[in-house]
Amino acid sequence: MIQTSKVEFLNYGTCLRLTNGAVEALVTLDVGPRIISFSFPGGENILNTEKDAFGVKQDEAFDRHFYPGAAWQNFGGHRLWISPEAYPDTYYPDCKPVAYRVTDTGAVFTPAPQVENGVAMEMELVLDETRPVMQVRHRVTNISGAERKFAVWALSVAAQGGVEIIPLNTVDTGLLHNRTITVWPYTDLRDERIYFGHAFATVQQKPIDRALKLGFDNRSGTAYYVLGETVFRKQYEAHHPDGVYPDGGVSFETYSCALFTEIETLGEYRTVAPGATAQHSECWTLFRKPCDFDPKDDASLTHFVASLA
Numbered sequence: 662m663i664q665t666s667k668v669e670f671l672n673y674g675t676c677l678r679l680t681n682g683a684v685e686a687l688v689t690l691d692v693g694p695r696i697i698s699f700s701f702p703g704g705e706n707i708l709n710t711e712k713d714a715f716g717v718k719q720d721e722a723f724d725r726h727f728y729p730g731a732a733w734q735n736f737g738g739h740r741l742w743i744s745p746e747a748y749p750d751t752y753y754p755d756c757k758p759v760a761y762r763v764t765d766t767g768a769v770f771t772p773a774p775q776v777e778n779g780v781a782m783e784m785e786l787v788l789d790e791t792r793p794v795m796q797v798r799h800r801v802t803n804i805s806g807a808e809r810k811f812a813v814w815a816l817s818v819a820a821q822g823g824v825e826i827i828p829l830n831t832v833d834t835g836l837l838h839n840r841t842i843t844v845w846p847y848t849d850l851r852d853e854r855i856y857f858g859h860a861f862a863t864v865q866q867k868p869i870d871r872a873l874k875l876g877f878d879n880r881s882g883t884a885y886y887v888l889g890e891t892v893f894r895k896q897y898e899a900h901h902p903d904g905v906y907p908d909g910g911v912s913f914e915t916y917s918c919a920l921f922t923e924i925e926t927l928g929e930y931r932t933v934a935p936g937a938t939a940q941h942s943e944c945w946t947l948f949r950k951p952c953d954f955d956p957k958d959d960a961s962l963t964h965f966v967a968s969l970a
Contacts, residue, residue, distance in 0.1 A: 663788050665763050684793035694759045694770040695738030707893040709737040709818040709921040722749045737818045741782050741799045743811040744907045779805030793947040802938040812907050813928040813941035818921045823888035824956045825864040828881040843876035843909040858959035866922040876911030892948040897926045904929045
């Protein structure tokens with residue numbers, strides 16, 4: 662049975678707690694929304710909650726596009742955006758209270774419409790009856806008077822100290838390429854946090870004051886984040902090689918810096934008619950860590966992933 666209750670959480674104010682007894686999630690109600698915690702009951706939170714360390718974005722471009730004094734803060738946790746990224750449009754100041762309604766299986770969270778951007782967003786959490794599994798359903802409606810082209814973009818800001826595991830495409834395509842990896846200009850591929858194997862890539866979150874960002878045509882629609890004794894698996898529906906995606910054709914992206922690693926998935930890049938809604942869903946699962954592994958060894962990674970129940 663799904664249970665919900667209002668709680669005060671750290672310095673985030675009032676949150677809605679949802680649990681099925683096997684897993685629990687907290688979602689902010691005073692700002693956002695953000696899924697600000699995802700854990701086994703009483704266990705380690707897989708998501709980052711260090712919002713005061715992130716600083717804010719605020720300048721004249723914000724004043725012109727939104728309103729005087731507008732500012733955006735990375736509160737951590739999990740958020741919903743649209744891609745391609747644009748400044749300042751993407752950084753909508755979602756610092757107002759969030760409407761919500763409880764359902765039989767979870768809850769739906771609806772922030773105020775982004776009138777300046779011509780979109781309205783909604784996030785629904787659906788918990789499994791008994792397992793440590795949760796569906797996160799993202800919806801973006803075009804509320805402008807014209808067609809909009811975008812991809813729904815779901816970003817999870819993971820806690821410090823973990824290892825991200827990204828399956829690579831291994832299909833044999835003969836003389837043709839079999840994977841797409843995109844690289845942002847501030848990324849140094851010699852970075853010690855990055856490993857590229859044959860079957861997996863990994864990114865280790867470390868306190869290194871230099872950012873990196875990579876994109877992948879992740880045909881498996883799966884990625885993992887290992888933090889302490891907890892394994893977080895994120896799954897989504899990927900439409901490679903035929904689907905159209907932003908940022909060079911990738912449906913999975915990761916950004917890592919000294920404070921966190923972001924685990925990001927994207928829906929297809931499509932034209933959305935006025936009044937129409939684009940949707941993108943993720944499946945979140947928690948596991949107990951089954952064994953140790955070497956984050957820079959394919960055989961070790963293969964064994965680790967196969968060991969997850």
